[in-house]
Amino acid sequence: MEALLVSTLTVTLAEIGDKTQLLSLCLILKFRQPLQIALGILIATLLNHFATAYFGVWLADAIDPNYLQWGISLSFIVLAIWLLIPDKDEGISDKFDKLGVFGATTLLFFLAELGDKTQIATALLASQYQSLIWVTLGTTLGMLAANLPILFLGERLLNALPLQLFRWLAAGVACLIGVLGLVW
Numbered sequence: 760m761e762a763l764l765v766s767t768l769t770v771t772l773a774e775i776g777d778k779t780q781l782l783s784l785c786l787i788l789k790f791r792q793p794l795q796i797a798l799g800i801l802i803a804t805l806l807n808h809f810a811t812a813y814f815g816v817w818l819a820d821a822i823d824p825n826y827l828q829w830g831i832s833l834s835f836i837v838l839a840i841w842l843l844i845p846d847k848d849e850g851i852s853d854k855f856d857k858l859g860v861f862g863a864t865t866l867l868f869f870l871a872e873l874g875d876k877t878q879i880a881t882a883l884l885a886s887q888y889q890s891l892i893w894v895t896l897g898t899t900l901g902m903l904a905a906n907l908p909i910l911f912l913g914e915r916l917l918n919a920l921p922l923q924l925f926r927w928l929a930a931g932v933a934c935l936i937g938v939l940g941l942v943w
Contacts, residue, residue: 762888766897772929774905783909790860793910799864804902807872812895815885835937839930
């Protein structure tokens, strides 16, 4: 249960102001079909985070536990620093329109998550907790918790949120996980 809660909290905070949240805003402004977009986000995140968590669990099995804990802990601290750097809006191309709302959303979200902060966090959390299912569910819930409000409240919500505060909170959580891993 701890893996689920920590994964959900970490990804929810890390997603505030992230490029995938900007992608959600672009998609809802373009297509105006929140349920299809939400389903695309869900499927893309489940696929991406399941594969990433699988890699994280595999990595934990492949590396000596003495070195793994140090590596994971230091990686969380590096992630904390990375979380403080705002993402840039990369725009959205029309070339995916032929896939329809669901297809375009699924593909774009899957691609946007490749190498993203939350993908790295998912691998680290899965390595730390050795839990494929709970981490995948937690990070997916975190992704949905951060992105679904954008689909329904859009730009008003993004403008009202103190993004810098959420970056600092996310960085604080990641750093705390890293430091606790080093001292425990």
